[in-house]
Amino acid sequence: xxxxxxxxxxxxxxxxxxxxxxxxxxxxxxxxxxxxxxxxxxxxxxxxxxxxxxxxxxxxxxxxxxxxxxxxxxxxxxxxxxxxxxxxxxxxxxxxxxxxxxxxxxxxxxxxxxxxxxxxxxxxxxxxxxxxxxxxxxxxxxxxxxxxxxxxxxxxxxxxxxxxxxxxxxxxxxxxxxxxxxxxxxxxxxxxxxxxxxxxxxxxxxxxxxxxxxxxxxxxxxxxxxxxxxxxxxxxxxxxxxxxxxxxxxxxxxxxxxxxxxxxxxxxxxxxxxxxxxxxxxxxxxxxxxxxxxxxxxxxxxxxxxxxxxxxxxxxxxxx
Amino acid sequence: xxxxxxxxxxxxxxxxxxxxxxxxxxxxxxxxxxxxxxxxxxxxxxxxxxxxxxxxxxxxxxxxxxxxxxxxxxxxxxxxxxxxxxxxxxxxxxxxxxxxxxxxxxxxxxxxxxxxxxxxxxxxxxxxxxxxxxxxxxxxxxxxxxxxxxxxxxxxxxxxxxxxxxxxxxxxxxxxxxxxxxxxxxxxxxxxxxxxxxxxxxxxxxxxxxxxxxxxxxxxxxxxxxxxxxxxxxxxxxxxxxxxxxxxxxxxxxxxxxxxxxxxxxxxxxxxxxxxxxxxxxxxxxxxxxxxxxxxxxxxxxxxxxxxxxxxxxxxxxxx
Numbered sequence: 001x002x003x004x005x006x007x008x009x010x011x012x013x014x015x016x017x018x019x020x021x022x023x024x025x026x027x028x029x030x031x032x033x034x035x036x037x038x039x040x041x042x043x044x045x046x047x048x049x050x051x052x053x054x055x056x057x058x059x060x061x062x063x064x065x066x067x068x069x070x071x072x073x074x075x076x077x078x079x080x081x082x083x084x085x086x087x088x089x090x091x092x093x094x095x096x097x098x099x100x101x102x103x104x105x106x107x108x109x110x111x112x113x114x115x116x117x118x119x120x121x122x123x124x125x126x127x128x129x130x131x132x133x134x135x136x137x138x139x140x141x142x143x144x145x146x147x148x149x150x151x152x153x154x155x156x157x158x159x160x161x162x163x164x165x166x167x168x169x170x171x172x173x174x175x176x177x178x179x180x181x182x183x184x185x186x187x188x189x190x191x192x193x194x195x196x197x198x199x200x201x202x203x204x205x206x207x208x209x210x211x212x213x214x215x216x217x218x219x220x221x222x223x224x225x226x227x228x229x230x231x232x233x234x235x236x237x238x239x240x241x242x243x244x245x246x247x248x249x250x251x252x253x254x255x256x257x258x259x260x261x262x263x264x265x266x267x268x269x270x271x272x273x274x275x276x277x278x279x280x281x282x283x284x285x286x287x288x289x290x291x292x293x294x295x296x297x298x299x300x301x302x303x304x305x306x307x308x309x310x311x312x313x314x315x316x317x318x319x320x
Numbered sequence: 321x322x323x324x325x326x327x328x329x330x331x332x333x334x335x336x337x338x339x340x341x342x343x344x345x346x347x348x349x350x351x352x353x354x355x356x357x358x359x360x361x362x363x364x365x366x367x368x369x370x371x372x373x374x375x376x377x378x379x380x381x382x383x384x385x386x387x388x389x390x391x392x393x394x395x396x397x398x399x400x401x402x403x404x405x406x407x408x409x410x411x412x413x414x415x416x417x418x419x420x421x422x423x424x425x426x427x428x429x430x431x432x433x434x435x436x437x438x439x440x441x442x443x444x445x446x447x448x449x450x451x452x453x454x455x456x457x458x459x460x461x462x463x464x465x466x467x468x469x470x471x472x473x474x475x476x477x478x479x480x481x482x483x484x485x486x487x488x489x490x491x492x493x494x495x496x497x498x499x500x501x502x503x504x505x506x507x508x509x510x511x512x513x514x515x516x517x518x519x520x521x522x523x524x525x526x527x528x529x530x531x532x533x534x535x536x537x538x539x540x541x542x543x544x545x546x547x548x549x550x551x552x553x554x555x556x557x558x559x560x561x562x563x564x565x566x567x568x569x570x571x572x573x574x575x576x577x578x579x580x581x582x583x584x585x586x587x588x589x590x591x592x593x594x595x596x597x598x599x600x601x602x603x604x605x606x607x608x609x610x611x612x613x614x615x616x617x618x619x620x621x622x623x624x625x626x627x628x629x630x631x632x633x634x635x636x637x638x639x640x
Contacts, residue, residue, distance in 0.1 A: 103426075104454050104455060105426075105432075106423075106425075106426035106427045107426045107427055107429055107431075107432045108432075109427055111427075112425075112427045112428075114631070114633070117631075117633055118633065121633060127630070127633075128630075128631040128633060129628040129629060129630055129631060130628055130629040130631060131628040132628075133482075133483050133573060134424050134483070134547065134548050135424060135457075135482035135483055135548075135550075135573070135574060136483075136573070136574065136619075137455075140631075141628075162453075162455035163453050163454070163455055163456075227454065228454050228455075230455075253453060253455070253456070254455060254456065254600075266625065278598060278621040279621055279622050279623065280574075280600075280619050280621065280622060281622060282622050282623070282624065282625045282626065283625060283626050283627065283628050284625040284626075284627075285627055285628050293628075294625075295628070299456075299600050299619065301598040301599055301600065302599050302600060302601060302602050303599065303602070304602065305586065305602045305603060305604040305614075306602065306603050306604075307603065307604075307605055308449040308450055308451040308452075308461075308603050308605050308613075308615070309449060309450040310447070310448075310449055311434070311437075311448040311449060311450060311460075313434070313437055313438065313441060313447075313448060
């Protein structure tokens with residue numbers, strides 16, 4: 001079954017002295033915003049300083065002065081962004097960072113990153129970059145071109161794992177698999193001890209998790225089908241320290257690290273990435289808005305010949 | 321400037337006892353066939369057993385009982401195939417092999433490989449494979465599902481070089497560059513000594529070459545722009561032996577080898593691929609039609625951090 005795991009992501013920071021995203025906007029606003037991109041809210045949990053929504057395609061986190069919306073599949077995230085920008089006083093938006101990972105079923109998307117950026121630029125001028133070579137894994141990033149300076153201690157990190165091991169894929173596509181079994185398989189007790197969890201097992205496949213604790217969050221999205229398996233993990237704590245555990249569980253053929261304001265990224269990555277992987281892409285830039293961005297792609301060299309994938313043309317679904 | 325270098329390719333073998341593609345079809349047939357996919361003939365040369373056409377997007381070779389049509393950009397190669405199948409008695413078609421490399425501006429294509437195969441399957445039943453993982457470089461291949469057996473001495477090999485060195489890209493985008501200068505840069509005297517050449521320098525960038533000698537051919541297509549540089553080389557002689565020379569000239573960040581009926585591919589590739597590259601994909605299968613296919617992707621590990629690519633959003637062209 002065809003599913004585009006690669007995510008689109010937006011992070012919007014507003015002036016918290018003038019408005020609170022938690023207090024001044026009703027539940028219906030978030031449901032509407034999510035609906036704009038073709039997703040819906042599946043589940044949610046609240047803590048005093050954070051609301052976390054599990055979506056039919058990924059996640060939405062809302063804090064007092066900040067939101068993070070991640071969507072995958074064929075969602076049109078830019079439409080949700082446009083909805084927010086049109087409903088909320090633009091003057092209150094301090095920064096907006098919009099990202100898209102390169103897609104693997106790009107022809108099924110309703111827009112390209114460039115299309116999206118041209119739309120955003122009609123509302124607010126920004127600049128855009130491609131982190132990584134065109135012919136390799138890469139991540140597109142757009143941010144508003146203004147004087148806002150991000151806080152250097154606002155660290156976030158993504159680990160995007162592609163083509164996980166056959167055994168991990170088999171485990172995560174087992175019929176009747178429960179959320180508890182997936183949590184155990186992913187060793188969430190070690191990954192997010194003491195966090196409050198909200199997760200959902202999709203039918204026939206797929207798993208999403210939000211985890212929050214104080215100001216910390218982690219979110220995991222799993223597309224487990226062996227022909228196009230993909231697992232994304234994002235958190236605002238030291239995810240690099242957890243990389244060895246995640247990579248041992250998932251054993252992907254390749255993976256990306258996308259880190260923002262991660263101190264000593266190069267040294268930490270060199271320590272934490274298992275020796276069987278080699279770096280294919282290493283890109284770094286401190287953006288004008290004080291945001292330090294590192295993008296790295298690692299691959300596991302292949303030494304033995306494998307078989308091609310036979311494509312089942314009889315399927316009604318687009319499978320490849 | 322945006323240009324999809326990745327090629328689509330079809331090779332059709334007919335029953336040469338019943339028809340000759342060289343003698344029984346007029347020039348207008350080939351012009352019409354090429355026009356179907358949105359390309360046009362730029363130049364051509366003939367030898368007794370081969371006609372070679374340079375196209376606005378790549379090349380067409382016609383032999384007595386076989387044709388090879390390669391197109392790039394946003395061409396709709398499947399429409400040219402459909403034209404051929406509808407105009408020529410289907411019973412005369414012994415084999416048809418249709419390939420597409422994964423594209424890097426896939427959202428700009430008018431169809432996906434699966435769409436194409438579904439169209440072809442309405443005319444003639446076939447089978448399809450993906451050589452290489454979804455999340456890496458890969459090559460889709462379709463062939464008719466029949467009793468035809470290909471000749472094991474019909475060897476062809478493609479070398480597809482991505483993100484060539486800055487100096488090679490700078491050389492190949494120099495203003496006023498002539499065909500002679502490009503031939504010298506590519507060392508064609510060593511690559512195809514004694515071959516008859518036909519080449520074309522495109523404006524503002526781009527270069528295509530056809531070379532023939534007896535039953536041997538080689539074709540080169542160059543997309544030199546540094547943000548999306550790509551060079552494809554295909555030949556039906558021992559191209560692996562020429563790989564060290566080509567890789568020294570182009571110094572790509574990564575490259576693919578796609579070989580058909582290449583004896584001892586694994587050993588030869590291990591000898592010929594420079595040590596700074598590691599293999600990311602290695603796929604092999606002998607198809608039911610007696611065609612031995614190897615697909616390999618090699619990357620050069622990166623050790624130093626580079627800068628992201630700044631995207632010029634003011635351009636009218638899609639640049640990334």
